[in-house]
Amino acid sequence: MLSKERILGALAQVIDPELGRSIVELGMVRDLQFDEDGRVSFTLALTIPTCPLRDKIAADARAALTVLQGVTEVSITMGTMTEEERKAVFAKGTPNLPRLNQFNHIKRIIAVMSGKGGVGKSSVTALLAVALTRQGQRVGVLDADITGPSIPKLFALPAGGLRASEQGFLPAVTPGGIRVVSINLLLRDEGVAVIWRGPMISGAIRQFWNDALWGKLDYLLVDLPPGTSDAALSVLQEIPVNDVILVTTPQSLSAMVVRKAVSMIQQLKVPILGVVENMGYYRCPDTGNPHYIFGSSHAGELAAAAGAPILATLPIDPQIAALCDAGRVEEAHLTEIDELVEKILVNV
Numbered sequence: 001m002l003s004k005e006r007i008l009g010a011l012a013q014v015i016d017p018e019l020g021r022s023i024v025e026l027g028m029v030r031d032l033q034f035d036e037d038g039r040v041s042f043t044l045a046l047t048i049p050t051c052p053l054r055d056k057i058a059a060d061a062r063a064a065l066t067v068l069q070g071v072t073e074v075s076i077t078m079g080t081m082t083e084e085e086r087k088a089v090f091a092k093g094t095p096n097l098p099r100l101n102q103f104n105h106i107k108r109i110i111a112v113m114s115g116k117g118g119v120g121k122s123s124v125t126a127l128l129a130v131a132l133t134r135q136g137q138r139v140g141v142l143d144a145d146i147t148g149p150s151i152p153k154l155f156a157l158p159a160g161g162l163r164a165s166e167q168g169f170l171p172a173v174t175p176g177g178i179r180v181v182s183i184n185l186l187l188r189d190e191g192v193a194v195i196w197r198g199p200m201i202s203g204a205i206r207q208f209w210n211d212a213l214w215g216k217l218d219y220l221l222v223d224l225p226p227g228t229s230d231a232a233l234s235v236l237q238e239i240p241v242n243d244v245i246l247v248t249t250p251q252s253l254s255a256m257v258v259r260k261a262v263s264m265i266q267q268l269k270v271p272i273l274g275v276v277e278n279m280g281y282y283r284c285p286d287t288g289n290p291h292y293i294f295g296s297s298h299a300g301e302l303a304a305a306a307g308a309p310i311l312a313t314l315p316i317d318p319q320i321a322a323l324c325d326a327g328r329v330e331e332a333h334l335t336e337i338d339e340l341v342e343k344i345l346v347n348v
Contacts, residue, residue: 001070002027002036002038002040002068002070002071003032004034004294006068007034007040007065007068008032009069010064010065010068011023011024011029011042011043011061011064012024013064014057014060014061014064015060016028016057016275017053017056017057017192017204017207018202020206020207023044023057023079023247026083026089027045027080027081028044028045028046028057029042029043029044029045030042030043030045030079030154031043031077035122036258037072038070038071038072038073038074039072039073039075040065040071040073040074041074041075041076041077042075042076042077043076043077043078043079044057044058044061044076044077044078044079045079045080045081045085045119046078046079046080046081046145046287047080047081047086047089047200048080048086048196053186054078056186058078061074061076062074062076074103074168078267086245095275100128102214103170104212104214104215105208105215105216105217106140106214106216106220107196107217107218107219108219108220108243109219109220109222109239109240109241109243110128110216110219110220110221110222110241110242110243110245110273110344111222111224111235111236111239111241111243111244111245111270112124112125112128112221112222112223112244112245112247113223113232113244113245113247113261113265114222114224114226114246114247114248114254114258114261115197115226115227115228115248115254115256115257115260115261116226116227116253116254116257116258116300117148117226117256119182119201119226119247119248119249119254119278119279120249120279120314121224121226121247121278122143122145122150122151122154122277122322123154123278123320123329124222124245124247124276124278124310124314124337125141125151125221125223126141126151126154126155126324126329127219127320127329127332127334127337128337128340128341128344129141129178129219129221130176130178130329130330130332131334131338131340132218132219132341132344133176133177134179135341135345137219137345138177138216138217138218138219139177139178139179139218139219139221140171140178140179140180140181140214140217140219140220140221141178141179141180141181141182141219141220141221141222141223142151142181142205142208142209142212142220142221142222142223143180143182143183143223143230144186144208144222144223144224144225144231144232144235145182145223145224145225145226146183146196146204146205146225146231147196147201147225148225149182149183149184150225151180151182151184152172152180152182152184152185153184153332154324154327155180155327155329155330156313156326156327156328157172157174157180157182157184157185157277157327158185159185159186159187159256161185162181162185162186166233168210168211168213168254169181169211169212169213169332170213171212171213171214172185172278174330175330175331178330179214179215179217181208181212182283183204184279188237198229198230198231199230201230201231201234202230202231202233203227203233205231205234205235205238206234206238209238209239214279218322220242222235222239226275227257227260227261228260228261228264232261233264233268236264236265236268236270237268241270241305242271243270243273243347244265244270244271244272244273245272245273245274245275245276245311246258246261246262246272246275246276246302246306246308247275247276247278248275248276248277248278248298248299248302249277249278249279249280249294250277250279250280250292250294250295250296250297250298250299251294251295252295252298253294254298255298255299255301255302258302259302259305262302262305262306265277265306266306271345272306272307272308273308273311273347274303274306274308274309274311274343275299275302275306275309275310275311276305276310276311276312276314276340277297277299277312277313277314278309278314279293279294279314279315280292280294280299280313280314280315280316281293281314281315281316282313282315282316283311290315293316299313311340311343312336312337312339312340313336314334314336314337315336317334319332320332320334
């Protein structure tokens, strides 16, 4: 026979993916009702109305109740917590999660970081992943840019590309065999905005790291969001990153902002592998002469501040840009990236 205790007991097994706690414990189950015919209804109070994982939480709740003896129908209405309730939830934090899923064996983790957006950090990450794979390396990409994810677009990976299992969730896999985890792979529509505060973003990154079944990887590349926000701090403090690659462009402004990232990395005592200057020049197809569209380079100043070498200067290449826009980055070949990968492999 159905009872409130049995229903709440079943719903207590449903975990919010970002906060790592039961939806009952979080107070997300409201207005619970049921009748003798087995019809159960309740309101699911989300932390924010635009939560991109709302459908997953609701589906998990429905599945938990459907297997409960006596339940014939489940009706869920979406609601939203008040600002005070939301603050109380985040004030409690998230539980301590294991540092590494027991099924994962990752040899080297490289974070790709920039001080500002628009420098081509995600494109560099994707091109590195492709070039490493061509060298016979097993590669994964963790897209830690929660509010501005672009890795799935570069590889033409569709929404809903992550699959759940009893041990965790399986990354999406590109045609070339690169394993990818990104918030956009959990959304119904890649154009939906992820409007989250810092604690939720950090929680999502933590779950991507702890619950993804990466398996055996030679390299895991972590595409960090620009700047020195909570997300970057979470990655560098909670994921055992071996090295950081800094991406910049020739402008003095870009170098100045990236220096802030250098300061952060040095304070956290994470090794800096080197600097990649993107969009350094455009080579004229008629004459072969380079044109420095964004002015003279300031990468040397940044490298000196970082105490690390300039690993590569990448050109502006319309063909590479077109392939990336079309989701065909695995077809791209860039000599400078191949040379960069050789330096990475030498520094193992």
